[in-house]
Amino acid sequence: MRARVFVTLKRGALDPQGKAVCTSLHQLGYREVTDVRIGKCMEVTLGGLPRREAEQRLKAMCDKLLANPVIEDYRFEVYED
Amino acid sequence: MRARVFVTLKRGALDPQGKAVCTSLHQLGYREVTDVRIGKCMEVTLGGLPRREAEQRLKAMCDKLLANPVIEDYRFEVYED
Amino acid sequence: MSRDPEVTRDLALQHGMTTEEYDHAIEVLGRPPSYTELGIIAVMWSEHCSYKSSRIHLKTLPTEGPRLVQGPGENAGIVDVGAGIVAAFKMESHNHPSYIEPHQGAATGVGGILRDIFTMGARPIASLNSLRFGSLDHPRTRYLVGGVVTGIAGYGNSIGVPTVGGEIYFHPSYNGNILVNVMSLGIARRDKIHKGIAAGPGNPVIYVGSRTGRDGIHGASLLASSEFDAESETKRPTVQVGDPFTEKQLLEACLEAMKETGLVVGIQDMGAAGLTCSTLEMAARAGTGMEIELDRVPLREAEMTPYEIMLSESQERMLLVATPQTEARVRAIFDKWDLEASVIGRVTDTGRVLVRAGGRVVADVPAASLADDAPRYQRPSARPAWQDTVQDLQLDAVPDPADGNAALLALMTSPNLCSRQSIYQVYDHMVRSNTVVRPGSDAAVIRLKGTERALALTVDCNSRYCFLDPIEGARLAVAEAARNLACSGAVPLGVTDCLNFGNPEKPEVMWQFIQSIQGISEACRAFETPVVGGNVSFYNETEGKGINPTPTIGMVGMFEDVRSAMTQWFRREGDLVFLMGEGEPSIAASEYLAVVHGREAGRPAAVSLAREKALHDAVRAARNGGLIASAHDCSEGGLAFTLLECCITGPEGAVGAEIRIEGKGRLDALLFGEAPTRIIVSAAPEGRARLEQLALGYEVPVRLLGKVGGSRLTIAAAGGGSVDDLETAPARAAWIGALKNHLAS
Amino acid sequence: MKFGIVIFPGSNCDHDVYHVAKHVLGHEAAFLWHKDDGFAGVDCIVLPGGFAHGDYLRTGAMARFSPIMKAVEGFADRGGMVFGICNGFQILCEAGLLPGALVRNAGLQYICRDVFLRCDRQDTPYTGRIKPGTVLKIPIGHGEGCFFAPEETLKSIEEKKQVVFRYCDSGGQITTESNPNGSLRSIAAVCNERGNVMGMMPHPDRCAEEVLGNADGRRIFDSIVHSWTQARRTRL
Numbered sequence A, B: 001m002r003a004r005v006f007v008t009l010k011r012g013a014l015d016p017q018g019k020a021v022c023t024s025l026h027q028l029g030y031r032e033v034t035d036v037r038i039g040k041c042m043e044v045t046l047g048g049l050p051r052r053e054a055e056q057r058l059k060a061m062c063d064k065l066l067a068n069p070v071i072e073d074y075r076f077e078v079y080e081d
Numbered sequence C: 001m002s003r004d005p006e007v008t009r010d011l012a013l014q015h016g017m018t019t020e021e022y023d024h025a026i027e028v029l030g031r032p033p034s035y036t037e038l039g040i041i042a043v044m045w046s047e048h049c050s051y052k053s054s055r056i057h058l059k060t061l062p063t064e065g066p067r068l069v070q071g072p073g074e075n076a077g078i079v080d081v082g083a084g085i086v087a088a089f090k091m092e093s094h095n096h097p098s099y100i101e102p103h104q105g106a107a108t109g110v111g112g113i114l115r116d117i118f119t120m121g122a123r124p125i126a127s128l129n130s131l132r133f134g135s136l137d138h139p140r141t142r143y144l145v146g147g148v149v150t151g152i153a154g155y156g157n158s159i160g161v162p163t164v165g166g167e168i169y170f171h172p173s174y175n176g177n178i179l180v181n182v183m184s185l186g187i188a189r190r191d192k193i194h195k196g197i198a199a200g201p202g203n204p205v206i207y208v209g210s211r212t213g214r215d216g217i218h219g220a221s222l223l224a225s226s227e228f229d230a231e232s233e234t235k236r237p238t239v240q241v242g243d244p245f246t247e248k249q250l251l252e253a254c255l256e257a258m259k260e261t262g263l264v265v266g267i268q269d270m271g272a273a274g275l276t277c278s279t280l281e282m283a284a285r286a287g288t289g290m291e292i293e294l295d296r297v298p299l300r301e302a303e304m305t306p307y308e309i310m311l312s313e314s315q316e317r318m319l320l321v322a323t324p325q326t327e328a329r330v331r332a333i334f335d336k337w338d339l340e341a342s343v344i345g346r347v348t349d350t351g352r353v354l355v356r357a358g359g360r361v362v363a364d365v366p367a368a369s370l371a372d373d374a375p376r377y378q379r380p381s382a383r384p385a386w387q388d389t390v391q392d393l394q395l396d397a398v399p400d401p402a403d404g405n406a407a408l409l410a411l412m413t414s415p416n417l418c419s420r421q422s423i424y425q426v427y428d429h430m431v432r433s434n435t436v437v438r439p440g441s442d443a444a445v446i447r448l449k450g451t452e453r454a455l456a457l458t459v460d461c462n463s464r465y466c467f468l469d470p471i472e473g474a475r476l477a478v479a480e481a482a483r484n485l486a487c488s489g490a491v492p493l494g495v496t497d498c499l500n501f502g503n504p505e506k507p508e509v510m511w512q513f514i515q516s517i518q519g520i521s522e523a524c525r526a527f528e529t530p531v532v533g534g535n536v537s538f539y540n541e542t543e544g545k546g547i548n549p550t551p552t553i554g555m556v557g558m559f560e561d562v563r564s565a566m567t568q569w570f571r572r573e574g575d576l577v578f579l580m581g582e583g584e585p586s587i588a589a590s591e592y593l594a595v596v597h598g599r600e601a602g603r604p605a606a607v608s609l610a611r612e613k614a615l616h617d618a619v620r621a622a623r624n625g626g627l628i629a630s631a632h633d634c635s636e637g638g639l640a641f642t643l644l645e646c647c648i649t650g651p652e653g654a655v656g657a658e659i660r661i662e663g664k665g666r667l668d669a670l671l672f673g674e675a676p677t678r679i680i681v682s683a684a685p686e687g688r689a690r691l692e693q694l695a696l697g698y699e700v701p702v703r704l705l706g707k708v709g710g711s712r713l714t715i716a717a718a719g720g721g722s723v724d725d726l727e728t729a730p731a732r733a734a735w736i737g738a739l740k741n742h743l744a745s
Numbered sequence D: 001m002k003f004g005i006v007i008f009p010g011s012n013c014d015h016d017v018y019h020v021a022k023h024v025l026g027h028e029a030a031f032l033w034h035k036d037d038g039f040a041g042v043d044c045i046v047l048p049g050g051f052a053h054g055d056y057l058r059t060g061a062m063a064r065f066s067p068i069m070k071a072v073e074g075f076a077d078r079g080g081m082v083f084g085i086c087n088g089f090q091i092l093c094e095a096g097l098l099p100g101a102l103v104r105n106a107g108l109q110y111i112c113r114d115v116f117l118r119c120d121r122q123d124t125p126y127t128g129r130i131k132p133g134t135v136l137k138i139p140i141g142h143g144e145g146c147f148f149a150p151e152e153t154l155k156s157i158e159e160k161k162q163v164v165f166r167y168c169d170s171g172g173q174i175t176t177e178s179n180p181n182g183s184l185r186s187i188a189a190v191c192n193e194r195g196n197v198m199g200m201m202p203h204p205d206r207c208a209e210e211v212l213g214n215a216d217g218r219r220i221f222d223s224i225v226h227s228w229t230q231a232r233r234t235r236l
């Protein structure tokens, strides 16, 4: 089983990376781009657990380690491969 | 219109960060985790363009700037919001 | 735009104001404040911005000196370092934000102090930091250390200012309140200094740098001016995220603008209390007023209220006053650096700051009375009842070991004495290619390109001393800073301090604060080092538990000739080892007592400032006379540990030494007892007579301890046989590896 | 001779290189602005260390699109010396002027300390005064200096002798312990096939004067000057 965990900066928090990338996209002529926000995407492979339990444990991993609740939000999707 | 761009490390490319996260997850008792790969997820907001054109231009942005072909693969999905 | 809440006494209290302060505000305005005005006044009169509990005491600090160019009152103090160059430096705390989000908190702390420096027209060339964390077994400590260190590194490395020194201590009193004090120093040509003044009615007021978001609203007023409790969570503002890249652009653009004569009239960073603080302070300093159009402020988020815009603490922003003639040129420079610059108002002669938004006046307040006539409190102070208890130490109750090896090994790898290499290695301490003495010696040394000169920098504070005896602890902190500079061969020029304390509304805390200021004042007078600026951080208290009083001292010294710079480690086989100075070493208040016997009690040995100064002069003279090869401050860990450091701290590896120490009394006091006014030097045998001659001239005792050589450090006591004997190479490895092990979860 | 030092937004070793070129070597030095699309009368281009565009997204990713880079590429095509130090090396890789990529240090941490380098070839403009096998002590200061390239690229780099310096111990031995960042094959510096473009992660600009306690870095700059002098002789 695999899970894809997305960690993004909370709305409202400054995203210097996204800002810089947006600027250079403009300089490259991609004026249609109005905003860029950059986050992490983690591909987690898990040994066989019942789906529900896997989801509970993933939530715990995010709260504990994968995301920083003070400045980041997260969501994840579990899928079989 | 928005696009979500996923940039992931090529298989074979080193991912020390993913390794480190995997190890700490083990230390936290999440032994079911067998692998973690860390990539970027970019949320790009674009001003009105026909979808096909948007997709072409996004591909160009990725090839040019958003991903480095030596170490990274990318994929993206365009969606209306 | 959302409607403002109605201003009531209750709302004022929620803003951390007292009833009296609210009445005073109404008096100053001649009417009740509007919502935006309430926010402005609350933040200006917050402890952090107004120094209401500390001002009257800070006034007693010595701020005069032959080399002083700018004392307290500006964004940073300035001293003359010769050759037409001045050095601007300052230390600031970012304690509360760093506890909430260690990485960003520390990063934006670095960003803030750097702006304080380049706002004076000085280019930052070195940073230091003084960090205090809880005990290693506290669940949050490792996480906080990791975050703070990467935060400092991430910002400092990126902007290209070397982090050349600092200190880190672990102590349970910081479990709920870590300390992150950052110091920075910059240099400028003497005729290019700038100040935070809004002079010249009619002049344009220009906003430059990042856009304004809802970052850290109430960061200063609520976070740094009240204790932590469960509620802090809910009070928590949007965490400020540092953007070192934008700050680097801002730094270059500002310096370029300030280099052109007459372009910039006044400039100030938007730090704590952002637009509010900068507009009011700049107008107050110039005795002018300002008219501000909030509609012209570049915003990052839609629908921000005037209240939010005035109180936002978004980073990487500056407020600048130009002239109608230079406005265009200023814009051009910021445009070159891809930064926004927008004229948001004009200087007036009304003495008031008038703020408009959407065509209506949202605030109209008198600048001077809010900035300068903020409330000042002579808070009650009282010596804690427990002070006598902690000072009382029954020595005979403490066992005196027969030999020192076990204790020396324990000290060597203890969290507070082991090597900091694993930390300072993640800081770029070499960028700008000026670093002559890197982290790892008593003081860092930075050469001044284009001259023969160099500067030495150090930060010091032993908060255990300060806890056990606040006034003596403060004197000792200044003395140690000066001693560290002397060991590097430098002459001290000035001091910046960062005074970290608990809740000033508690008489015991206020007593600790007043005692510390008195101690700093006495010592700074003795070393002729004016206090050119600094910072006060109160309310370092969680659930009623306060930190050890921690008055961190940052001291800057100078070399006329960089080649006289010195390091602490032994350099040559066969050199003689001497102890210069003297002091009655005692295990009271010592690191040894804490590490080996698990006790923190007694009174730190008192320092005679006159004898301390004489010692420093003697060591400098010996260096300049080419008589000594190394000098090391003998402080925490005592004589034995200091000797070990002389053997193992050199970058090229370990050396040995054969030592014989005289002295009566306890062996552990002899080996590990602490006392000020002691420096270990190494010197070529030929120079011995001249060294002793020279010391005599300064009435400084100098005692031969032994000789550098071999691969072991052996210490023999006059009485018995060898009391310490170890291979230095493995010791060095253990000493270097210890901190990583402590921090490995 | 004249050094041209490119200032990207976020460069922070530009002044260090300028100081070495002008005040240590006593040659001419000029800053080149990233927004300019040309330069003239320059004998060696240096892309200095720093954090161009904050190194946000990827090191060097945005800098390579600066207008000046077109001119730099042209200059390199004509055989001009192009020297990338640290961030400059990262930019040259992103720009495709040098093979491979520089990724996060194996230890995940930024590292600032002295390392030892073994010179692998003398026939480049950057090592003309350094015999193969010579060991230099040069400081590093980077968080993303791990040299990476796919196996086939590595093979061709080695075959074409494009590795100029490798991390080693003080005795010149290539060991895992002496590799500070996990670089494949301990690669610290590579050049292009022609040898006129070189990038290195360590900082010779930080150790080119005795007052800083180490002048090993100067030997690389002396080599640059030497090869320029040679070239001019043959021209005359």
Ligand SMILES: Nc1ncnc2c1ncn2[C@@H]1O[C@H](COP(=O)(O)OP(=O)(O)O)[C@@H](O)[C@H]1O
Binding pocket: C048, C049, C058, C061, C071, C072, C073, C074, C075, C076, C077, C090, C092, C116, C271, C272, C497, C498, C499, C531, C532, C533, C534, C535, C536
């Ligand atoms: N402990 C102190 N010793 C000396 N000067 C101090 C101290 N604390 C604050 N100051 C001075 O008071 C002024 C205001 O300090 P502060 O509000 O921290 O400046 P900023 O707003 O730039 O952070 C500064 O000039 C500062 O140097």
Ligand SMILES: [Mg+2]
Binding pocket: C075, C115, C116, C269, C271
């Ligand atoms: Mg300031």
